[in-house]
Amino acid sequence: MWNIGRMEWRLLMRQYSSYSFVLLWVVILSLLFFIAKNDADFAGYTNVTGTIANIILYLLPLFMLIAGSFAIAGEMENGQWRLLCTYPLSQAMYVAGKWLGQWLGQATLFTFSFGVSVAISSFAGIALPVKWVIALYSFSLFLIALFLMLGLSVGAFTSTRWQALTVSVGVWFLFIMIWPTLLIAVLNIVPYPLIAPLLQAATLFNPAEVLRVAFVVELGGSAIFGQAYDHLIHLWKKKFRLILTVYAIGYLCLLWSMATWKLTRRKQR
Amino acid sequence: MRRYADHWLLVLLLLLVFPLPARAEETVQARIDEAPEYGVVRLASGVYDEAIVLSKPLTLEGIGEVTIRSCRKSPVIAIYGRHVVLKNIRVVQCGDAPDMPAIYVTGHDHTIDGVRVLTNQQGVKLDHAHHTTIVHCAVQGEKNGNGIDLWESTQNVIHYTAIERVKDGIYMENSHNNVLSGNHIDNARYGIHVMFSNRIVLRKNISEKNIAGAMVMGTEQTTIEQNSFVQNKRNVHSQGLLLYDAAKTIVRKNRIAANRVGIYVEQARHNELTENDVSHNFIGMQWNESSNNRVSDNSFIGNVYDAQAIRSPDNTIVRNYWDAATKLDVTGKGVSAIPYRADPFFLALTVDVPEYQLFFQSPGMIVLQKLLRSPDEQVLTDDAPLMEQPTARKDRPSRSASLLYVMSAVMIAGSISGFIIGRKRP
Numbered sequence: 001m002w003n004i005g006r007m008e009w010r011l012l013m014r015q016y017s018s019y020s021f022v023l024l025w026v027v028i029l030s031l032l033f034f035i036a037k038n039d040a041d042f043a044g045y046t047n048v049t050g051t052i053a054n055i056i057l058y059l060l061p062l063f064m065l066i067a068g069s070f071a072i073a074g075e076m077e078n079g080q081w082r083l084l085c086t087y088p089l090s091q092a093m094y095v096a097g098k099w100l101g102q103w104l105g106q107a108t109l110f111t112f113s114f115g116v117s118v119a120i121s122s123f124a125g126i127a128l129p130v131k132w133v134i135a136l137y138s139f140s141l142f143l144i145a146l147f148l149m150l151g152l153s154v155g156a157f158t159s160t161r162w163q164a165l166t167v168s169v170g171v172w173f174l175f176i177m178i179w180p181t182l183l184i185a186v187l188n189i190v191p192y193p194l195i196a197p198l199l200q201a202a203t204l205f206n207p208a209e210v211l212r213v214a215f216v217v218e219l220g221g222s223a224i225f226g227q228a229y230d231h232l233i234h235l236w237k238k239k240f241r242l243i244l245t246v247y248a249i250g251y252l253c254l255l256w257s258m259a260t261w262k263l264t265r266r267k268q269r
Numbered sequence: 270m271r272r273y274a275d276h277w278l279l280v281l282l283l284l285l286v287f288p289l290p291a292r293a294e295e296t297v298q299a300r301i302d303e304a305p306e307y308g309v310v311r312l313a314s315g316v317y318d319e320a321i322v323l324s325k326p327l328t329l330e331g332i333g334e335v336t337i338r339s340c341r342k343s344p345v346i347a348i349y350g351r352h353v354v355l356k357n358i359r360v361v362q363c364g365d366a367p368d369m370p371a372i373y374v375t376g377h378d379h380t381i382d383g384v385r386v387l388t389n390q391q392g393v394k395l396d397h398a399h400h401t402t403i404v405h406c407a408v409q410g411e412k413n414g415n416g417i418d419l420w421e422s423t424q425n426v427i428h429y430t431a432i433e434r435v436k437d438g439i440y441m442e443n444s445h446n447n448v449l450s451g452n453h454i455d456n457a458r459y460g461i462h463v464m465f466s467n468r469i470v471l472r473k474n475i476s477e478k479n480i481a482g483a484m485v486m487g488t489e490q491t492t493i494e495q496n497s498f499v500q501n502k503r504n505v506h507s508q509g510l511l512l513y514d515a516a517k518t519i520v521r522k523n524r525i526a527a528n529r530v531g532i533y534v535e536q537a538r539h540n541e542l543t544e545n546d547v548s549h550n551f552i553g554m555q556w557n558e559s560s561n562n563r564v565s566d567n568s569f570i571g572n573v574y575d576a577q578a579i580r581s582p583d584n585t586i587v588r589n590y591w592d593a594a595t596k597l598d599v600t601g602k603g604v605s606a607i608p609y610r611a612d613p614f615f616l617a618l619t620v621d622v623p624e625y626q627l628f629f630q631s632p633g634m635i636v637l638q639k640l641l642r643s644p645d646e647q648v649l650t651d652d653a654p655l656m657e658q659p660t661a662r663k664d665r666p667s668r669s670a671s672l673l674y675v676m677s678a679v680m681i682a683g684s685i686s687g688f689i690i691g692r693k694r695p
Contacts, residue, residue, distance in 0.1 A: 013691025045549070046571045047592035050630040057632045108687035115680030122670045122677065130672050180628040181637050184618070196624045203627065212631065224573045226551055226619070226626040227502065227529070 001093035001100070008071065008101025018109055021063070025113030026120075028059065033121035033128060045221025049132070053215055056140060057208055061147040061176055065168035067106060068151020071098050072259075073164035076155075091263040095152055095256055102148050107141055114140070132219065139215045142248060146207040149255040156259035156266075175208050196228065207251055214244050297321055297337070301329065307352070320345055326352035331359075340364040344373035344394070354380045362388040368414055370394035374401060381406055390414040392435060395422040395444075404428040410435035416457065419444040419466075427452060437462040438476065441469070449474055459484045460498070463491070471496055480504040482528065486513040493520045502529040502551070509550065512537045520545060531572065534559050534581075542567060544659060551626075552616065556581040556649070565589060566659045573619075573629050576611040578649040590655040598656045609654040614638050 012018050032052045072095075075081040084094065114137055121128060151168060158164040174182070183202055187195050203209045216222065218240070222233045236243055297310070297317050304310050307326050314333030320343050323329060339345040340363040346355065355372070362371035370391035372381065377399040385407045386392045391414030395401060399422060407430065408416040416432035419425065419441035429451040432438040438454030441447060442464040450472040454460040460476025461483040463469055468490045475497045476482040482498030485491060498509035509528035512518065515537045523545045525531040531550035532542065535557040545567045547553045553572035554564070560583045568590040569575045575591055578584070594609040615638065619626045628634040 010691050013688055047630070050571075054630065054632045054635065104687075105691070108684045108691075111680045112684035112688075115677040115684065118673055118677040119681070122673045127670055128673060130676070133673065133676065177633050177636060179633045180625075180631050181633060183628075184625065187622070192622075195622055199624050199627065209627075209631065213627065221549060221571060224549060224551070224571065224626070224629050226573070226623055227505075228623045228626060 001097040004089075004094055004097025005101040005104070008098055009105045012102065012105030013108075018105070021106075021109050022113050024059075025110055026116050028055065029113060029117035030120050032056075033117055033126055034124070036126065036128065045216050045219040045224070049219060049221075050216075052136070053139065053212060056136075056143070057176060057212060060140060060143045061150075061208055062169070062172045064106065064144055064147035065151040065154060065172055066165060068099075068102060068148040069155035069158065069164035069168045070151075070161055071102055072152055072155025072263075073158050073161045076159050077161055085267050090260075091267060092256070092260040095156070095259045095263065098152055099149055099252075099256070102152075103145055106144050106148065110140060110144060111137075135215060135218050139211060139218075142211050142214075142244075143208070146211070146248060146251060149252050149259075150207070153255045153259040153262070156262045175206050179206060179209065200232075204247075207248075210247060214240075297329075301327065312358070320347075322347045322349070323353045323355075324349040326350065328354040328356065329358070330354075330356040332357075335359060336361060338363065342366045342369065344369065345371050347373040348376065348379055350376045351378050355382070355384055356380075357383045359385045359387070362386070362390060365389055370414070370418070374398045377401065380404070385409075388414065391418055392416040392432070393418070395419045395425060398422040399424055401425045402428070403430055406430040408432045408435060412436060412458075415440040415462075416454070419447060423447065426450075432457065438479070440464075441466050445469070448472070455479065460501070461485075463488055467491065475499075477501065478503070480507050481511055482509045482525070484508075484511045484513075485515055485518070486511070487515075488518060489516045491515065491518045493518065493523060495522045497524045497526075498528060498531075499524065499526045500528065502527065505529070508533045511535075512540065515540055519543075522546075524548075525550065530555050533557075534562065537562060546570070547572065552577060556584065560584060566655070568658045569593075570658070573626065574611070574613070574616045576649045577613055577616060586649065586651050587653045588655050588659075589651050590658045591651065592658075594651075594654045596654065596656050603656045604653045605656055607654075609651040610648045611650075612638065612642065612648055614641055 032055060036048055036052065118128065118133060150171065154167050154171060155164050158167055183199060187198060190198060216224065217233055217237065225233065296319055297312060298319060298321055300310050301321065301323060304327060309328040309330060312331050312335045314335060316336045316338055318338050320339040320341050321337060323346065335357065336359040337345055338361040342364060345360050345362050360371045362369065368391055370393060371386045371388040372393045373396065374393065375396045375398050379398065379401040381393065381403045383405045388408065388410050392408035392410060393403065395418065403417065410416060412434055414435065415437045416435040417427060417439045420443065422444045424446045426448045427439060432452065432454045433456050435457045438457045438460045439449055439452065440462045444466045446468045448470040449461060452474045454476045455478045457479045459481045460479040461471060461474065463485045465487040467488055469488060471483060471493045473495045477499045479501050480503055482501045483493065485493065501507045501509050507529040509525040509531045510520065512534045513536060516539050518540045520540065520542045521544050525545055525547045527549045529550070530552045531547045532554045537559040538561050540562045542562065542564045543566045547567055548570040549572065551573045553569045553574065554576040556578035557580065559581045563585045565588045570592045575593060588604065591609045594605065595607050596605040597607050598604065599606045
């Protein structure tokens, strides 16, 4: 596992294309921080904060899905995975190593970009509230972690990079773009009392939504979700970090075992 | 004979050493009755189980922990006439006669200072009371009656009073020219309830976690400024501030946050709403059958839905700051050239299924909202939205950037060392 992880990390660090990610993040994040400048009271949750979170939500999951799925699908395609199958290495460790290496690498790239953007905006005289910056940063790291694992499981289920790309974009479109439309359309045909539990269950299924809600709650904007979620969010607030971490680990483990199961079956074939 | 004389001497001696406990048994009422006009009656620490009537100019003051308690079918303390001062007393009303106040006040120029009321029913009732001051008091109820109830009482002042767990925090009807300031009301039905009373001043009050922060009905020339109406959202009809049948009223510099509806205005004319900070409400501002009002220089931030107007023509809604607006300043005057339209699409969606509110500002929702745009006649429009927030605190603490520099330096250094380790040949 450690070898796989180290190899993945080295690969990411040595690829020049990885550094184009840095450029992309720096540009986007700096622009977002400049937008935030006009928002005088943005320590709490405001529309601008929502917009910033949304742009990150559009971009990060897509790139992470692609990066994650390519990490496995690429090795499928060039036969490296078959070679690895001859080694005494369990598929679970393979996936875990991939995830660890990718996450460390992507997080390093993102951290670098984030640091540069914060420095740029500070030089430009934008005093960002520290709490807000930390909330945004941890929100992004959680997104990277979850969507990389999602990408890895996508990779496990596909056999070429082209397939992986298609499925990744599909998953991204489902979880980010079409999610509310889909849920509203589906929930309109179920009996009314079922709407609330189904909606909550479906939300748990979508890590992007959970993280977005967590981000809003962390910045004190929980009131915007209204009466229906008051008690839930009140409960959540008591052990906010613990519950969020448990959720993230649970979700990661679920995806991990799914990817492992699929890869083990493929190996046997 | 001599033996008897001895006895008399003994009795006399006993009387001198142990005087009859007449004064201790004397009631507070008796002491009040004995006192001269404008006199001061001081009560020592203790619990006094009786109902009191004060009907002449007098000061009744508690020294230490003084509690006056009564469960009878009359007020614990009744004040009549003029110039009565009640100071530093705890009043407990434990009776269950409906609407029985702990303190009943009528007449004029009374002062109630530092009185803590614990009541089963009503707290303080001002009935035809004028020029009376209630200051630094506290009222705690059992949600059966109003905290402070004014009926045909004018020119009274209620300052720095904390009221909780009552029906209406401060209720006034047909009571003009009263000033309410610095009061704190929570967990009541309506925090402040004004009915058919003109020229009222509400200033720097905090009304939170009630069904409605302030309900102002049938009023003219009232001033509502620098109050905080927050977290009034317990009920489906909860509001921060309700203006109903109000005219020539000024609402300015209030903080209206996290309510179900921030400001609800119905059948109101010629009012002015300026410089209010309306944030994180479900609906920022809602209008119904109101005309000729002016809404300007307010900030609408992070509301699920900023504003809605039904049958409300001829209102002037300009120069507000909407954080949801797309802003473009082409003239350099700090006003955006793009009018702001408050689209009711999301509101319409969540009316039937409140759970859908979870999608507020969800990335996919924004896409859907852009696709399904509401027709123009359904939307409230600000033709000249402000570029910058007018209610931003001027004394905003200048955040030190040094921590940010440290943070970014740590991030950059950490990741660069990551790069180096990653790129090093094994």
